Amino acid sequence: xxxxxxxxxxxxxxxxxxxxxxxxxxxxxxxxxxxxxxxxxxxxxxxxxxxxxxxxxxxxxxxxxxxxxxxxxxxxxxxxxxxxxxxxxxxxxxxxxxxxxxxxxxxxxxxxxxxxxxxxxxxxxxxxxxxxxxxxxxxxxxxxxxxxxxxxxx
DNA sequence: GCCAACGTTGGC
DNA sequence: GCCAACGTTGGC
Numbered sequence: 001x002x003x004x005x006x007x008x009x010x011x012x013x014x015x016x017x018x019x020x021x022x023x024x025x026x027x028x029x030x031x032x033x034x035x036x037x038x039x040x041x042x043x044x045x046x047x048x049x050x051x052x053x054x055x056x057x058x059x060x061x062x063x064x065x066x067x068x069x070x071x072x073x074x075x076x077x078x079x080x081x082x083x084x085x086x087x088x089x090x091x092x093x094x095x096x097x098x099x100x101x102x103x104x105x106x107x108x109x110x111x112x113x114x115x116x117x118x119x120x121x122x123x124x125x126x127x128x129x130x131x132x133x134x135x136x137x138x139x140x141x142x143x144x145x146x147x148x149x150x151x152x153x154x
Numbered sequence: 155g156c157c158a159a160c161g162t163t164g165g166c
Numbered sequence: 167g168c169c170a171a172c173g174t175t176g177g178c
Contacts, residue, residue: 007164033163033173035173056163056164057164131165131170132163132170133171134162134163134164134173
């Protein structure tokens with residue numbers, strides 16, 4: 001079992017949106033970055049745990065936990081000409097973009113802000129706290145996962 | 155294959 | 167809203 005962190009703009013899709021979705025499950029569509037695509041297509045497994053991160057908001061940070069419930073499969077929004085994430089270079093016979101399904105597990109007792117995460121030397125290797133990093137799906141080590149969870153009750 | 159131009163991400 | 171950082175595109 002592995003750990004991940006996924007970024008979402010809460011104005012588009014928030015942890016509350018996931019919690020109120022049917023079966024508290026939704027697909028993670030719209031990722032158009034190869035590194036993130038590779039992770040979703042090749043690496044994420046059912047049962048993996050995911051930190052749900054809110055970006056581009058007043059207090060960016062980790063707000064909850066989700067779980068992978070379906071392995072990588074083609075992102076159909078890339079085939080839809082009306083979808084904002086439509087990509088003419090992806091076709092159903094040879095899909096370029098992939099997504100996974102995740103299910104809501106719980107919200108954290110409080111938001112663990114990016115500012116707070118940046119202050120932790122234990123987390124300095126996380127891509128998240130690196131300047132200019134734009135990766136929207138990234139691995140989290142078991143140590144980082146436990147450390148971040150330990151911050152929740154502080 | 156290089157690299158300038160452009161578009162996007164995302165913190166602030 | 168600004169802009170730094172980065173990925174992608176396309177001309178050559």
